[in-house]
Amino acid sequence: xxxxxxxxxxxxxxxxxxxxxxxGTVAGTHGPAAQRFALASVTKLLTAYAALxxxxxxxxxxxxxxxxxxSTVRHLLAHTSGLAFDEHRSMAEPGTRRIYSNAGFEVLxxxxxKATEMPFPQYLREGVLDxxxxxxTELEGSAAKDAVSTAADLTRFAAELQSPAxxxxxxxxxxxxxxxPGVSGVLPGYGHQKPNDWGLGFEIRGSKxxxxxxxxxxxxxxxxxxxxxxxxxxxxxxxxxxxxxxDRAFGPWAVEAWTPFTDAVLAELRQ
Numbered sequence: 001x002x003x004x005x006x007x008x009x010x011x012x013x014x015x016x017x018x019x020x021x022x023x024g025t026v027a028g029t030h031g032p033a034a035q036r037f038a039l040a041s042v043t044k045l046l047t048a049y050a051a052l053x054x055x056x057x058x059x060x061x062x063x064x065x066x067x068x069x070x071s072t073v074r075h076l077l078a079h080t081s082g083l084a085f086d087e088h089r090s091m092a093e094p095g096t097r098r099i100y101s102n103a104g105f106e107v108l109x110x111x112x113x114k115a116t117e118m119p120f121p122q123y124l125r126e127g128v129l130d131x132x133x134x135x136x137t138e139l140e141g142s143a144a145k146d147a148v149s150t151a152a153d154l155t156r157f158a159a160e161l162q163s164p165a166x167x168x169x170x171x172x173x174x175x176x177x178x179x180x181p182g183v184s185g186v187l188p189g190y191g192h193q194k195p196n197d198w199g200l201g202f203e204i205r206g207s208k209x210x211x212x213x214x215x216x217x218x219x220x221x222x223x224x225x226x227x228x229x230x231x232x233x234x235x236x237x238x239x240x241x242x243x244x245x246x247d248r249a250f251g252p253w254a255v256e257a258w259t260p261f262t263d264a265v266l267a268e269l270r271q
Contacts, residue, residue: 001028003264010257012229012248016151019265022239024159027269033152036136037245040226043139043147044105046157048077048201050124051112052171059115062200066111067104070094076108077200078179083107098185098196102144109143131166132156145226151243154232158241161234175200176222176234187211188227189250210255214262229254233262238269 007015007030016031039046051073054060062074071081071094082092083101091099109120116123121139129137134156137149164172176199184194187203190210197206205213205221212225218237225231229246242265244258 001030001265001268003261003268004028004030006257006261006264007031007244007246010246010248011253012246015244015246017242017244018151018155018158019240019242019269020155020158020162022162022236024163026155027240029151029155031151031245034136034150035245036148036150037230037247038226038228039147039149039230039245040145040228040250041102042149042154042224042226042230042232043143043145044201045224045232046124046128046137046139046147047105047109047120047143048175049157049160049167050120050128051077051108051201052167052175053127054112054116054123056167056171057116060112067107068094073108073111074179074200076104076111077175078198079104079185080180080183080198081107095180096183098180098183098198100186100188102142105144106142128157128166132160149245151245154243154245155241158232158234158243162236162239162241176202176204176220178204178206189225189255210259212254212258214259214266216263216266225250225254225258231258235266238266240265240269 004017018029019027063072066073067081068090075081075094081104082090083104113120134153137153139147178197185196187193193208197204202222221235223233227250229248232243234241
């Protein structure tokens with residue numbers, strides 16, 4: 001795909017990108033597909049998928065208590081537990097505000113570890129990474145932000161998100177639909193959004209503006225971006241997903257570069 005060559009103009013030392021269609025075929029790649037990059041908050045997609053697996057296995061339930069008083073697994077996944085961004089303190093009643101929280105995902109991983117009687121990195125490895133052949137992907141610390149991976153591995157995960165084999169498709173549809181609709185909050189790097197739509201670990205584009213995806217992205221687009229200059233989106237209307245990994249921290253450069261890049265990818269997919 002010619003549009004992927006746009007990453008060559010990004011002001012980053014190294015970048016890799018790939019597009020995978022809903023049928024699992026790779027439409028295009030550019031850059032070092034086997035190079036490992038820090039994912040930052042794209043890690044949360046992997047953690048959420050492991051949580052959904054624990055749900056299907058019966059190890060946890062979405063509405064069981066987890067986190068601060070009144071919070072549940074569902075609240076933690078949807079960033080509505082009330083926990084602060086990087087501190088284990090409550091800032092709001094559960095379900096009332098979308099407070100993006102690394103702490104919430106760390107609490108979630110601890111909860112899953114106890115429920116499955118297995119260290120969370122091991123559960124993620126055995127349940128998600130190994131079955132998908134993601135051998136280069138590893139969780140090296142926080143379940144909110146400390147995974148490393150490659151563009152090649154994430155294309156496998158993006159294919160799974162579009163045509164689930166590890167989970168029932170209905171579980172993925174629920175996870176990528178709005179949870180606690182109408183809740184507002186701050187989307188890191190893009191300001192206050194009302195509403196700030198989120199699913200179960202997956203950010204949902206909805207009507208957000210500004211946003212890190214494209215101006216032509218469908219409202220049903222879901223995924224995540226990371227402060228390490230990374231993103232993964234799935235646009236069901238386009239029938240494709242896109243992965244981009246860099247080794248430069250998110251900043252104004254990404255706000256300027258990512259939207260026209262995504263629009264170019266979507267335009268090429270429509271040809």
